[in-house]
Amino acid sequence: MSDRYEPKQIEPRWQQLWARERTWEVSNEDDGREASYVLEMLPYPSGEPHIGHLKVYSVGDAIAHFRRRNGHKVLHPLGYDAFGLPAENHAIRTGQHPRESTESSIAEFQRQFRSWGISIDWSREFGTHEPSYYRWTQWLFLRLFEAGLAYRKEAAVNWCPKDATVLANEQVIDGRCERCGTVVEKRDLEQWFFSILQYADRLLEDLETIDWPAHVKTMQRNWIGRSEGARVSFNCVALDTDYEVFTTRPDTLWGATFFVMAPEHPDVTRLSDSPEVDEYVRRALTESAEERGAEDKEKTGVALGATVTNPVNGEAIPMYVADYVLMEYGTGAIMAVPAHDERDHEFAVKHGLEIRRVVDGGELPYAGDGPLVDSGPFTGRPNREALAEIIEWLGAEGRGEPAVNYRLRDWLLSRQRYWGCPIPVVHCPTDGIVAVPDDQLPVELPDVEDYAPKGRSPLAAAEEWVNTTCPTCGGPARRETDTMDTFVDSSWYFLRYTDARNDQAPWDRAAADMWMPVDQYIGGVEHAILHLMYARFFVKALADLDLVGVQEPFARLFTQGMVTRDGAKMSKSKGNVVSPRDLVDSHGADTARCYILYVGHPAEGGDWSDEGIEGIHRFLSRLWRAADGMEQGPIEPAGDPSALVRKAHWAIDKVTRDLGERFATHTSIAAVIEVVNDLYRDRDAVDPSHARFAVATAASLIFPFAPHLGSEIYEQLTGERVWEQPWPEADPALLASETFELIVQVNGKLIDRVDAPAGVESDEQERLARASERLEARLDGREIMKTVVVPGRLVNFVVK
RNA sequence: GCGGAUGUGGCGGAAUCGGUAGACGCGCCGGCUUUAGGUGCCGGUGGCCGCAAGGCCGUGGGGGUUCGAGUCCCUCCAUCCGCACCA
Numbered sequence: 001m002s003d004r005y006e007p008k009q010i011e012p013r014w015q016q017l018w019a020r021e022r023t024w025e026v027s028n029e030d031d032g033r034e035a036s037y038v039l040e041m042l043p044y045p046s047g048e049p050h051i052g053h054l055k056v057y058s059v060g061d062a063i064a065h066f067r068r069r070n071g072h073k074v075l076h077p078l079g080y081d082a083f084g085l086p087a088e089n090h091a092i093r094t095g096q097h098p099r100e101s102t103e104s105s106i107a108e109f110q111r112q113f114r115s116w117g118i119s120i121d122w123s124r125e126f127g128t129h130e131p132s133y134y135r136w137t138q139w140l141f142l143r144l145f146e147a148g149l150a151y152r153k154e155a156a157v158n159w160c161p162k163d164a165t166v167l168a169n170e171q172v173i174d175g176r177c178e179r180c181g182t183v184v185e186k187r188d189l190e191q192w193f194f195s196i197l198q199y200a201d202r203l204l205e206d207l208e209t210i211d212w213p214a215h216v217k218t219m220q221r222n223w224i225g226r227s228e229g230a231r232v233s234f235n236c237v238a239l240d241t242d243y244e245v246f247t248t249r250p251d252t253l254w255g256a257t258f259f260v261m262a263p264e265h266p267d268v269t270r271l272s273d274s275p276e277v278d279e280y281v282r283r284a285l286t287e288s289a290e291e292r293g294a295e296d297k298e299k300t301g302v303a304l305g306a307t308v309t310n311p312v313n314g315e316a317i318p319m320y321v322a323d324y325v326l327m328e329y330g331t332g333a334i335m336a337v338p339a340h341d342e343r344d345h346e347f348a349v350k351h352g353l354e355i356r357r358v359v360d361g362g363e364l365p366y367a368g369d370g371p372l373v374d375s376g377p378f379t380g381r382p383n384r385e386a387l388a389e390i391i392e393w394l395g396a397e398g399r400g401e402p403a404v405n406y407r408l409r410d411w412l413l414s415r416q417r418y419w420g421c422p423i424p425v426v427h428c429p430t431d432g433i434v435a436v437p438d439d440q441l442p443v444e445l446p447d448v449e450d451y452a453p454k455g456r457s458p459l460a461a462a463e464e465w466v467n468t469t470c471p472t473c474g475g476p477a478r479r480e481t482d483t484m485d486t487f488v489d490s491s492w493y494f495l496r497y498t499d500a501r502n503d504q505a506p507w508d509r510a511a512a513d514m515w516m517p518v519d520q521y522i523g524g525v526e527h528a529i530l531h532l533m534y535a536r537f538f539v540k541a542l543a544d545l546d547l548v549g550v551q552e553p554f555a556r557l558f559t560q561g562m563v564t565r566d567g568a569k570m571s572k573s574k575g576n577v578v579s580p581r582d583l584v585d586s587h588g589a590d591t592a593r594c595y596i597l598y599v600g601h602p603a604e605g606g607d608w609s610d611e612g613i614e615g616i617h618r619f620l621s622r623l624w625r626a627a628d629g630m631e632q633g634p635i636e637p638a639g640d641p642s643a644l645v646r647k648a649h650w651a652i653d654k655v656t657r658d659l660g661e662r663f664a665t666h667t668s669i670a671a672v673i674e675v676v677n678d679l680y681r682d683r684d685a686v687d688p689s690h691a692r693f694a695v696a697t698a699a700s701l702i703f704p705f706a707p708h709l710g711s712e713i714y715e716q717l718t719g720e721r722v723w724e725q726p727w728p729e730a731d732p733a734l735l736a737s738e739t740f741e742l743i744v745q746v747n748g749k750l751i752d753r754v755d756a757p758a759g760v761e762s763d764e765q766e767r768l769a770r771a772s773e774r775l776e777a778r779l780d781g782r783e784i785m786k787t788v789v790v791p792g793r794l795v796n797f798v799v800k
Numbered sequence: 801g802c803g804g805a806u807g808u809g810g811c812g813g814a815a816u817c818g819g820u821a822g823a824c825g826c827g828c829c830g831g832c833u834u835u836a837g838g839u840g841c842c843g844g845u846g847g848c849c850g851c852a853a854g855g856c857c858g859u860g861g862g863g864g865u866u867c868g869a870g871u872c873c874c875u876c877c878a879u880c881c882g883c884a885c886c887a
Contacts, residue, residue, distance in 0.1 A: 174884090215804055215882080222803070222883055229887085247887060260887095297885080329886045336887085342801090343885055407886055528882080598825070599812060605880095607812060615825045618840095625840090657816080667814065670824035677824090680841080743820050748868035750820060788867050790819055798867045 005624035007588020011708040015117050023723070024119040026075055028499065028511045036072035037515045038064040039497075041523030041531070042081040042490050045105040045127075049112050051563045051570060051596070051608070052524065054580040058593040058705070059560055059602045059665065060522045061118045065704040066659055068119075069727040075515050077497040078113065078120045080106050082129035084486045085163060085179055088419035091451045098419040098451070102129060112581060116589045117707050119723075124500035128421075128489035133496065135442035136506035137489055138424040140542070142435050145425070149195045149541055150413070152433065156264065156327070157412055159187040164453035165416045166191055168485060169409045170223075170530045175291075186285075192414040192423060192482065196537045200224050200406045202551075203536055212557040213603075216528045223529050225407025230391045232400040234259060234308035234335065236319070239270065243308060246330035246405050249340065250394065251387040253312045254375040255358035256335040257348070260301065260320045264327035272304040277321060284323040292323055299324055299347040310335075311399035312390075313376060322347060330405055339364050359383050411534065413485045418451045418458040420483030428470035428477035437471050443479070457481040490531055491538035494518055494553060506547075513549050521554035524562070532557070558663060561605035563596065570608075578608055590706035591617045597665035597705055616669075620709055623676050623702065626683075627695050627713040635718055637693040644678055644690050646734050648697040651675045653730035655701045665705065672701050692717060700728055743794035744769045751778050762789045769795035 018024065040060040043053055064076040080102075087098035087105075094101075106127055113120065126133050144150040158167040162182040166189060171178040196203075204224050207217045229248035236243055243259075261268050263284035268277065280302045284292070291297075301322025310317055324343055325334050338348035338355040345365035348355050361370035372378050378386040394400030414423060424436040424443045436443055446465035448458050459481040460466060470477035492506070498515045499507040532554070539553040562569060565576040583592040595616040599606035637645045654671040658664035679686070679694045686694075696717045703710025703722050714722035742756040742765060752774040756765060766789050769775065779799060786798040 218804060219882060225883090225886065227886075245887080249887080292885090299885085324885045324887095326886070334887050341887070343887075346885095405886075407883095525881085595825095601813090604806090604813095609812070609826065611826055612812065613826095619825085622840095662816075664816085666812095667816095667824080670814080673824055741820075745819085745868075748819085748866090753820070786867060788819090790868095794819060794868090796819080796867055 005621040005709075007590060007620075007708065010712045011115070011117060011589055014708045014711050015114055018117070018119070019114070019122075022123070024076060025121045025123050026073055028508075028514060030514070031073060033071060033073040035075070035514050036067045036520075037075045037494075037518045038067065038520045039075075039077070039494055039518045039522070041521070041527060042079055042128075042493055043109065044081045044084060044086075045102060045109045046086045047105060048108045049580055051578050051580060052560075053109075054116065054583075054592060055560055055563055055596050055602065056522055056524070057113070057116060057118045058596050059558065059663070060520075061593075061707070062597065062659065062665060062704040063520055063522070063663070064119055065707065065723065066727065068723065069704075069725065070660075071726070075124075075497065076120055077124040077500070078118075078122070079125055079493060079497070079500075080109065080127040080129075081486060081490050081493075082106065082127035083134075083420045083483075083489055085417065085419070088417060088451055091419070097447070099129065102127070102419075112584075115584050116580070116593065119707070124497050126496065126500055128486070128493060129419075131442045131444055132503065133493075134421040134489070136496065137421045137484065137492070138436070138441050138443060139438060139506060140492060140538075141484065141488070142424060142438065143545055143547070144194065144541055145435055147541070147545060149198070150192060151195065152190055152192050154188060154190040155193075155412075156186045157189050157191055158184045159189070160184050163417075164455055166412060166414065168412045168487070168530075170411075170533075191412050193410040193412055194537070194541075196411045196534070197406060197408055199537050199540050200226065200408050202540055203533065206536075206540075206551055210552050210555060210557070212554075213525075213559055216525065216532070216557060216559060219528045220533060223408060223533065227405045227407075229403055229405070230394060230400050231331070231403040232311060232335065232394060233398075234311065236271075236306060236308045237316075238306045239267070241267070243267075243333050244331045245333050245335045246403055247335060249337065249387075250390045250400070251372065251375075251378075251383040252337040252340045252358055253310065253335070253390065254372075254378075255337040255339045255356045256310050256317060257338060257354040257356055258318050258320060258336045258344075259308045260322045260325045260334050260336050260344075260347070261304070262325040262327040262332040263321055263323050265321070265332045268304065268321050271306050271319065272321075274302075274305065277302050277304060280321060287323070299343065299350055301347060301351065303351075311394065311397065318353075320347075320351075328409065329407070340366055342367065411485075411487075411537070413488055414482035415485055416453055416455070416457045416481075417483055418445075418448060418453075420486060421445075421489060422459070423480040423482055423484055425480045426468055426470060426477040427480065428473060428475065430475055431470055431472040431477075434470055434472050434477070440471070445483075457483065459483070487530060487534045491534045492542070494535070495539075495542075495548065509547075509549075516548060517550045517553055517555045520556050520558065522558045522560065525559040528559070558603065560602050561600075563599075563606050563608055565608040583613075587613060587617050588708075590709045591620055594620065594669055594702075594705045598669045600666055602663060602665055619673050619676065620702075620706060622680065623672075623695070623698055623713065624709065626676060626679055626691075627699070627716055630692055630695065630717055632717060632719050633692070634689075635693050635696040636689070638687060638689040641734055642686060642690045644675075644682060644686050644694050646737065647675055647678050648694045649730045649734040651701060652697060652728045653735055656727065656730065659704065669702070669705055672698050675701075697728060700725065740792060742768060744772045744775050745794055745796040746775070746778055747798060748796055751775055758792065760792075762791055765789055765791065766795050769797075 040056045064074050068074045082102050087102045090101050091098045158172050160167055160177040160182055162180045172184050177184055227248050230250040231244050231246055233242040233244050263281045301320045304319040306319045307316040336344040338344040339357045342365045358375050359370045360373050361368045369383050372381050372383050372386055391402050422443045426434050428434050446462040448462050451458050466479050468477055468479050495507050495512055499511040535553045542548045543551055570577045595613040651671040655668040658668045675694055675698050699710045699713035700722055711722050738758055739755050740758055741753045744752040752772040754772055756768050782799045784797050784799055788796040
């Protein structure tokens with residue numbers, strides 16, 4: 001053994017041992033231990049791992065190790081989210097098959113993940129692009145299809161002209177494609193959808209049952225966007241048609257002074273053939289979502305020259321077409337109440353329309369509550385109370401009913417792209433859409449010459465593959481050429497890990513029941529909506545099909561903060577990227593892992609500092625040198641416990657609570673540093689057996705963060721494998737010290753500190769405080785009005 | 801605009817239940833070791849006044865509750881994140 005800490009010699013040895021002995025593999029057999037499922041979000045293998053990957057696995061691995069040593073049987077698997085656009089775009093540029101580039105990235109990820117020493121059950125590893133995986137993605141799609149939860153319909157969908165594919169609502173950020181930033185267009189296309197909207201209420205209610213960060217729950221609630229109100233019919237005499245609107249404020253019906261339709265509303269052109277309307281609609285439709293949604297956009301619109309009848313007072317109110325009304329929400333038409341809605345107010349002012357107050361209160365537009373005015377039979381009633389009665393009254397008249405609306409839309413899952421899971425259906429001229437029978441799965445992705453999207457899936461060019469026979473009638477039929485959104489792949493992967501090698505079923509029910517739900521899920525907050533909402537929907541749908549026994553996939557969620565450098569996000573363009581590979585090369589995996597967990601609480605962002613990592617490296621070196629020369633033998637401290645032994649017990653208690661209860665990895669590591677510092681300071685005075693105990697304890701406590709060094713030192717001192725040892729327990733008797741520093745205050749200000757015996761009586765504690773010389777000087781003869789004694793802590797004298 | 805979070809030394813951060821503000825690390829200063837640099841080890845390090853003893857100030861600003869506030873309440877400011885014409 002050299003006299004220097006050499007991670008390059010220590011780390012590979014342990015990694016090889018763990019691989020050879022398959023240390024982190026777990027079986028699905030019940031062995032009496034509590035089953036615990038710790039999972040980091042599935043990585044997308046592109047290029048090589050970045051610092052965010054190092055962080056998520058450093059956090060997750062610490063939790064997995066901590067649980068194992070606390071008696072849990074831990075499932076901690078890993079795989080790859082291998083389908084997707086970057087690999088395909090790379091293929092378009094270079095002609096290299098996406099499978100090749102993806103698999104070489106996966107190989108690099110595997111190599112680096114192993115070099116980090118994370119405790120993964122590699123026997124359950126897979127990529128979502130492997131036919132043995134996507135066979136079951138297709139199988140699950142068919143179960144949802146049979147249940148009516150996957151369907152095809154024509155709709156105005158988001159189209160990214162650059163990526164030449166449709167996008168889900170969730171993938172459009174500020175009117176732009178999430179991936180490439182191109183302004184998206186609306187196109188009417190027939191597409192596949194999942195009925196996530198049907199699950200909106202359950203997705204909302206069950207948030208109560210899971211332990212997730214509040215802000216993530218809030219984001220999901222806002223995204224679902226549930227609004228309660230009423231659907232109300234307005235009759236249009238000219239066309240003899242009833243138009244329904246959705247409103248959350250039926251109490252303001254008496255204040256409705258006009259009626260507005262979205263430009264996309266099919267009846268707009270029937271209601272008016274004026275060139276002005278025609279021109280307005282045409283312009284609105286060519287505008288991008290971004291332009292139309294611009295913050296300070298004026299409220300434009302054109303009168304349709306027709307009227308509708310307000311059902312509550314029989315009044316004829318004018319109809320308009322205006323682009324501030326959206327076709328996708330509600331019914332594509334609204335009743336406008338300018339006195340009590342900001343947008344309607346703005347429109348009314350601009351177009352000189354009547355503004356009629358019906359709720360008493362502040363300045364118009366007034367969206368608050370108050371007594372109703374000018375509201376027929378409801379005049380004088382508090383608006384909130386009247387609201388329900390108005391809905392009831394509308395119901396009796398046949399003019400309305402209670403209604404709930406959601407912001408959430410059904411999940412558009414088809415993509416006109418190559419590198420994804422084929423949708424397993426065929427189109428038959430006789431039988432229509434026909435599911436591919438289960439025994440013909442997987443429908444394998446064929447090889448093609450040209451990956452470039454041309455407004456239809458590149459798969460359409462694989463004629464031999466496309467032309468097939470109908471499973472129902474045996475006649476000629478064509479395969480579906482769209483592929484699935486990659487979020488489908490990642491909506492069930494955590495179930496596959498429970499039984500990853502099963503070729504008879506996606507998973508064995510008993511295996512899934514044993515492990516699910518994931519006890520601790522760890523990942524970036526950027527998936528707060530997309531992945532986390534889709535996976536929740538999938539599990540609920542699968543529960544309804546009796547394929548799983550849980551309603552929620554992830555019982556607890558931990559969202560890690562982003563690692564920055566110089567306060568900025570790391571990016572190649574800024575040139576401030578820290579590569580995990582270089583770090584492991586220069587300092588070793590243990591140092592890299594510890595540093596990332598030490599800069600701050602892992603839920604917060606942390607700013608990378610090249611000097612900071614040296615500090616952690618120094619600490620691990622000091623720990624290593626403290627052990628250097630120590631022989632194998634017992635680690636129980638001999639004789640009376642010294643301050644150092646007490647300190648070690650204090651650290652055990654601190655790390656157990658910080659790591660176990662609040663994921664506070666930074667203060668956990670700081671506690672171990674303190675033990676090592678104390679040992680160095682006192683090393684000449686300390687009993688050798690106490691020093692051994694301190695070093696062994698430090699090794700045991702640092703193991704979840706620095707597994708190689710922890711194992712190395714622990715083995716050197718004890719001959720044992722630290723991961724097979726139970727998590728250490730602090731001796732409560734050694735946590736309580738015999739004396740404490742009694743704080744003496746005057747009016748809450750610190751005056752003096754005096755030594756006092758632990759467990760001292762209140763009277764005695766006060767007497768000790770009064771004896772302080774500095775107190776006397778400070779009181780300067782003033783009278784003590786009141787004395788506050790906090791046992792075991794302080795005495796506060798209130799004067800004057 | 802709505803919703804959420806955050807604000808503490810030169811820097812990252814700690815203070816977990818209203819009770820010693822600044823743990824731990826970086827940086828900086830000093831000492832020892834060393835031919836020297838580096839490494840290592842020891843000590844110091846919130847600001848101001850003071851030779852010292854000691855004193856005063858101090859957790860984004862202002863106000864409040866309390867014997868006592870970084871922590872609770874009100875208000876303002878700043879930064880970050882999410883949503884954004886959702887009727």
